[in-house]
Amino acid sequence: MAVTLAELARRFQGRVQGNPDLVIKRAASLDSAGPDDIAFLGDRKYIAKLATTAAGAVILAEAEVAHRAGPALIVENPHLCFARVAQLLHPSPAFKPGAHASAVISPSAHVAASAWVGPHSVVEAGAEIMDDVYIGPGCLVGSGASIGARSRLVGHVVIGDRCVVGEDCLFHPGAIIGSDGFGFVRDRERWQKVPQLGCVIVGNDVEVGANTTIDRGALDDTVIGNGVKLDNLIQIAHNVRIGDNTAIAAFVGIAGSARVGQRCTLGGQVGINGHVEIADDVHVTAQSLVTGSIRQAGVYSSSVKAEPADKWRRNAARLRHLDEMARRLARLEEKLQQHSEESEN
Amino acid sequence: MAVTLAELARRFQGRVQGNPDLVIKRAASLDSAGPDDIAFLGDRKYIAKLATTAAGAVILAEAEVAHRAGPALIVENPHLCFARVAQLLHPSPAFKPGAHASAVISPSAHVAASAWVGPHSVVEAGAEIMDDVYIGPGCLVGSGASIGARSRLVGHVVIGDRCVVGEDCLFHPGAIIGSDGFGFVRDRERWQKVPQLGCVIVGNDVEVGANTTIDRGALDDTVIGNGVKLDNLIQIAHNVRIGDNTAIAAFVGIAGSARVGQRCTLGGQVGINGHVEIADDVHVTAQSLVTGSIRQAGVYSSSVKAEPADKWRRNAARLRHLDEMARRLARLEEKLQQHSEESEN
């Protein structure tokens, strides 16, 4: 794909500095860009690179324009503009509709004429593959599952029986949608399995990272809202509900029946206990543990930063006696109070 | 499947309230159940739903029976009874024995006549697939591996060379059994690999969640006891031994040669250090780290709950000076003791 700087300015409400007919072919970083490429200045600390970059053009904000002599696209939000320019210049690879000869598609499945089913993929009975869906190599779409228009399974993706995926979704390899929830009841020494009868409902414009797992609901469904972005290696348990446009980083575990609001962000390795409810616009920092409901928007944390181990070990050892320390402190306060009273008398 | 309420009462030692000939077809939640469905009351806080549910029948305990006018199955443990009723009403899908035309089965493998090998699955040389085993699409059973009767590989499961799986097991997609343990020895700057020569022995009635990994032993074997339940995205390292009926939540990492007892539960994101031994009936709360052996049954924890980040940051900053605080506290105690002694003199 190739567009002129003027065309980019028109599409993304920017102002051109320099030659408007400059042809741009690729998005790149300030460091690696060449004369056919467009880069962007995302952080003022890299401002010196504006003078040295070989980029054909740079996307930047009005405030930085003085630092750029060559061609530029001046916009309100350079990072956002760059994302949209890069989407335009680097669309998802096109594909021919149809199915690879090695794909195994049930006669009772419906595959849209404009969709593609890749080599060694399996589409089971009653599944529905909508228009322009791309199913890469080695995927499994279970019986009765449904994949909405323009969604893309990169390859090695599993969508379990009866799960419903919306439109414009993107699934990376190893993503597993609709595995059984972890539901067991104690029966003396043993565990009895509670059959997991619900499914997973994924909204539109959802991205699911590599090796992320989303369990089917126990009786009702697990629900992922529109515009949700999930990083790699996330676990979402049965009956969880994630609100629209929430973004979740790697290794986050959300236990059964928890509810996460809209526009939340959960940092890497965060844990959310079962049945907890989290309000809209809540942000949790990496490695924190949410054990109770959060009703107020805001930032929450229980992260502890690493320090040199010998120093940390001494602090951690004291932590194991903190309750005792608190009692000693209270006793001291009391004693000193007595002293003061005595010396006043 | 459809059974009468009377038949359920007979099978699961319950008492019927209302029409014993009521036909039940599905298990469902109090919220979503219809007239052909049976639900259960698992928690007294939902007791008001007994009056509003459209469920044909409800499983509940004697103590709650006054709150239910309609048909009911009265039992000692409603949740356990519901699990078993749901198992009866919703058995694993039946399958025809045989193998899909696209399955690749070594001539030296043994596949029972009653087993199924799904599309694009591979069964390597010398592997043994016992009676009524179901191997879904895209699985790999390595050379010399063995899968016990009635076990089920949902799809996209890997059972490595020479690994042994017991009877009645269930493996979810992306489960990897028998990857190499993480064994290396420093050789000046570099690492030398220690070949991982053991295998994984999985007991009977074990469930393994999606994308969970169990490494083969270095020299001897990694052993998973009977009735063990593993959630998604768990890592079990080489030579670990897990006792019978232990249940482990997502993101738990158990390092090499650790031993976990019987009937333990490990919460999500728990870490267990290598070579640690954990007694029977130990429960560890989410995100805790077990660095030494635990010899006594009980509950263990190092979980820290998230709080508003500005408040937490102040506390965490103090934590980095806790050892100094403890010394200052001790000095104060000493000083005050001196004062007291001086004023007494």
Place this chain on the structure above:
Amino acid sequence: MAVTLAELARRFQGRVQGNPDLVIKRAASLDSAGPDDIAFLGDRKYIAKLATTAAGAVILAEAEVAHRAGPALIVENPHLCFARVAQLLHPSPAFKPGAHASAVISPSAHVAASAWVGPHSVVEAGAEIMDDVYIGPGCLVGSGASIGARSRLVGHVVIGDRCVVGEDCLFHPGAIIGSDGFGFVRDRERWQKVPQLGCVIVGNDVEVGANTTIDRGALDDTVIGNGVKLDNLIQIAHNVRIGDNTAIAAFVGIAGSARVGQRCTLGGQVGINGHVEIADDVHVTAQSLVTGSIRQAGVYSSSVKAEPADKWRRNAARLRHLDEMARRLARLEEKLQQHSEESEN
């Protein structure tokens, strides 16, 4: 494979005790070894086993030789020697070159005549598979990707488009190289995807564990150095750079653009924040969180050890008031100082 003790001594600079013509066929543990096997003493606490082991020979250090009556190989570093002996005795399984009939190989891909492509594997357009590469069942090598000589994909491995893998690498099942980085920009309520245009460059002699994910760079590349060892279930985000011979345990998450030095070790469940730089020879203990750059070699930690939950809960409750405790302590110190001054006056 079978070698004499004398041959082992010659290859690995050891000294033989006992019959130099003893034939060794396998490596094994002191507990399980038989007369054809060689074991090693890795830890003095197992020294009593030297008298009871049925091993044909034992690898040990000069200092322990008095405890071993039978055949032995005496070397400087028994564990390292054992690793190399085991590599010799148990090489990776040999394979016939070629491709399974079910493999799907693009006509524009280059597969070396000495390489193997297993059943149900896919090699896309323009990919390059070098000499003696083994690609097991169910792998996907994306378009334009390249796999260096002698590297081994055990099975169910994904190497994404344009990613470059060095020589002598080993990938375990479920490893995903080149999934999209987690890059989005806020656009009012929604997220706009930043197309991930870089790739992953993996050095030589790298091992990647089961279900580990390495994201492609956003604009430039993600780079894994030579000799890096990655355990199972690790997440390496876009544009991360890992230095040579660094070893990383399970569940470590390294966020975008972080740099980790050479010869580092990261314990299980460690989190590394984005853009952080970690020097060479840094070791981070399990479950610690690195939020800022570490410029000095050494050991770093924020690990908190589990203790009995009732005791821990009291300490953790105090932790939530630690800032207040610190202020109270400071006030006490001040008061006592005043008292001292007053009583001196």
